[in-house]
Amino acid sequence: MAPDPGDLAIIGAGPAGMSAALEAAGLGLSVTVIDEQPAPGGQVFRAVEAAAADPALTGEYAKEGAALARRFRAMPGLDYRPSTTLWHTDLETGTLSLRGPDGGATLRAQRILLATGAQERPVPIPGWTLPGVMSAGAAQILLKQAGAVPKGRTVLAGQGPLLWLLAVQLFRAGAPPALLLETSARGALGGAMRAGGLWNGRAMLAKGGLMMLEARRAGMKVVRGTRGLRAEGDGALRGVSWEGGSTECATLLLHEGVIPSTHIARAMGLDHHWDAAQLCWRPALDEWGASSHDRVAVAGDGGGIGGWQAAAQTGALAALDTAHRLGRIGAAERDRRAAGHRHLLASALALRPFLDRLYAPAPDVLAPRDDTTVVCRCEEITAGQVRQAARLGATGPNQAKAYLRAGMGPCQGRMCGTTVAALIAETRGLSMEEAGALRPRAPYKPITVGELAEL
Amino acid sequence: MFAQRPEIRPATVEVLVAGQPVRVPEGATAAAAVLLAGLPAIRDTPVTGSPRLPYCMMGICFDCLAEIDGVANRQSCTVAVHPGMRIEPQRGARLAFREENAAHGA
Numbered sequence: 001m002a003p004d005p006g007d008l009a010i011i012g013a014g015p016a017g018m019s020a021a022l023e024a025a026g027l028g029l030s031v032t033v034i035d036e037q038p039a040p041g042g043q044v045f046r047a048v049e050a051a052a053a054d055p056a057l058t059g060e061y062a063k064e065g066a067a068l069a070r071r072f073r074a075m076p077g078l079d080y081r082p083s084t085t086l087w088h089t090d091l092e093t094g095t096l097s098l099r100g101p102d103g104g105a106t107l108r109a110q111r112i113l114l115a116t117g118a119q120e121r122p123v124p125i126p127g128w129t130l131p132g133v134m135s136a137g138a139a140q141i142l143l144k145q146a147g148a149v150p151k152g153r154t155v156l157a158g159q160g161p162l163l164w165l166l167a168v169q170l171f172r173a174g175a176p177p178a179l180l181l182e183t184s185a186r187g188a189l190g191g192a193m194r195a196g197g198l199w200n201g202r203a204m205l206a207k208g209g210l211m212m213l214e215a216r217r218a219g220m221k222v223v224r225g226t227r228g229l230r231a232e233g234d235g236a237l238r239g240v241s242w243e244g245g246s247t248e249c250a251t252l253l254l255h256e257g258v259i260p261s262t263h264i265a266r267a268m269g270l271d272h273h274w275d276a277a278q279l280c281w282r283p284a285l286d287e288w289g290a291s292s293h294d295r296v297a298v299a300g301d302g303g304g305i306g307g308w309q310a311a312a313q314t315g316a317l318a319a320l321d322t323a324h325r326l327g328r329i330g331a332a333e334r335d336r337r338a339a340g341h342r343h344l345l346a347s348a349l350a351l352r353p354f355l356d357r358l359y360a361p362a363p364d365v366l367a368p369r370d371d372t373t374v375v376c377r378c379e380e381i382t383a384g385q386v387r388q389a390a391r392l393g394a395t396g397p398n399q400a401k402a403y404l405r406a407g408m409g410p411c412q413g414r415m416c417g418t419t420v421a422a423l424i425a426e427t428r429g430l431s432m433e434e435a436g437a438l439r440p441r442a443p444y445k446p447i448t449v450g451e452l453a454e455l
Numbered sequence: 456m457f458a459q460r461p462e463i464r465p466a467t468v469e470v471l472v473a474g475q476p477v478r479v480p481e482g483a484t485a486a487a488a489v490l491l492a493g494l495p496a497i498r499d500t501p502v503t504g505s506p507r508l509p510y511c512m513m514g515i516c517f518d519c520l521a522e523i524d525g526v527a528n529r530q531s532c533t534v535a536v537h538p539g540m541r542i543e544p545q546r547g548a549r550l551a552f553r554e555e556n557a558a559h560g561a
């Protein structure tokens with residue numbers, strides 16, 4: 001059994017987790033940071049210490065990202081545990097079960113902060129399980145982690161700022177994508193402009209515009225309003241087709257934005273609600289990131305998509321509130337210290353309503369129209385099978401498990417959970433809230449019997 | 456298939472992917488080594504035996520399951536390479552998971 005509990009255990013060493021750790025340790029709290037990756041940065045600043053000098057990865061990554069990782073590394077007294085997976089939590093006692101490079105371990109903490117970040121929204125199209133099809137984020141991670149770029153003709157498909165950023169990065173790395181199949185609805189821009197925030201978010205907007213310009217100058221063709229995407233091939237990707245066109249490619253990179261990574265939060269039983277603007281589940285949080293369980297807070301994109309600048313601020317706010325709850329600072333001091341963070345948070349979020357409207361995924365990203373589309377990659381269950389289960393009586397993703405094995409494979413529904421719920425909601429005429437979120441169980445990641453015995 | 460940029464990130468760590476030596480940069484994961492080795496698949500699905508390669512590279516999809524240094528069911532996109540690491544494609548993932556699941560009642 002672990003000795004005396006520490007003050008704060010942070011799950012994730014991305015911008016939210018690192019900022020929270022710095023703020024909390026700066027206030028004298030004992031802090032442990034658990035992260036699955038071998039080095040700090042999270043997904044957005046993945047491998048930033050090793051890759052900041054890569055000329056393909058300039059900008060925020062090389063500057064702000066590297067600086068944050070440096071401060072994190074330099075902070076004295078932090079118990080930082082890289083390459084470590086959290087697989088179970090006992091919320092009653094605050095006991096975390098971990099698997100690290102040296103085997104299993106347990107840890108106790110008075111307060112737990114989930115800074116688990118975002119994952120890419122699954123893009124279930126026919127053929128997306130073929131080798132050669134990956135998420136756009138995966139290609140970006142390969143660039144950051146190994147300096148690697150796709151070989152041969154590359155096509156990007158979907159929408160969102162990350163696709164344009166990736167296009168520019170691949171171009172700078174000597175592997176420009178040939179084509180972007182953009183899925184944004186025609187007329188989305190007009191609707192998005194009415195969402196406002198353009199003036200306050202103008203710096204971010206300008207950066208986005210420059211990126212688009214650079215990608216176009218590099219020769220990337222763009223097809224707008226793409227519908228009916230299919231990855232074509234037999235055993236390996238051969239090309240991509242859409243309504244009105246097709247082309248050969250060696251690599252197809254899909255992206256429809258990011259959603260909060262809520263797997264652990266849902267397994268812990270925290271309250272969640274369906275965010276109709278961002279079309280994803282997010283945990284119910286107060287203005288400090290405190291969840292429905294009084295031991296647990298959530299910060300960063302795991303609590304709702306806001307990007308890394310917002311994540312850094314929500315991480316700091318959750319740390320301040322932790323210090324307050326543990327009696328280290330009074331409410332007045334907490335609020336005083338929070339003011340600057342709240343100001344930065346507001347400006348980081350200014351452009352969000354515009355982006356959410358502009359890049360709202362089409363309905364068939366959530367619930368694929370083509371019944372042959374595999375939605376559960378692990379158990380190879382199709383959209384048609386889920387619709388059939390819904391007609392037979394499955395009223396939500398948790399019930400669908402009894403009819404199919406969707407959500408019971410190794411990924412435990414991380415990929416298919418929302419798609420299954422959306423298909424059931426559509427078939428039965430329910431809201432997403434009524435269909436409900438998949439409730440995963442521990443272990444959050446499969447572990448071996450041997451690892452269990454080690455504890 | 457992926458290509459390296461050795462002038463930017465020198466490939467200094469030699470690993471064995473399906474028995475073939477491949478050199479990759481320090482900090483790369485086993486999944487990256489698989490993609491750089493040009494393997495057509497890292498695993499076969501238990502249901503239809505269809506080939507898969509890593510899809511998300513961030514620990515979400517589990518399509519990168521591989522046998523690493525003799526241990527099956529490793530999520531290769533979360534495992535950093537070390538010199539001499541042996542990375543083998545994995546078959547029959549489902550059985551292994553079923554046994555595990557049964558073992559702790561999940």
Ligand code: FES
Pocket residue numbers: 486509510511512513514515516517518519520530531532533
């Ligand atoms: S590639 Fe998706 S979990 Fe490893």
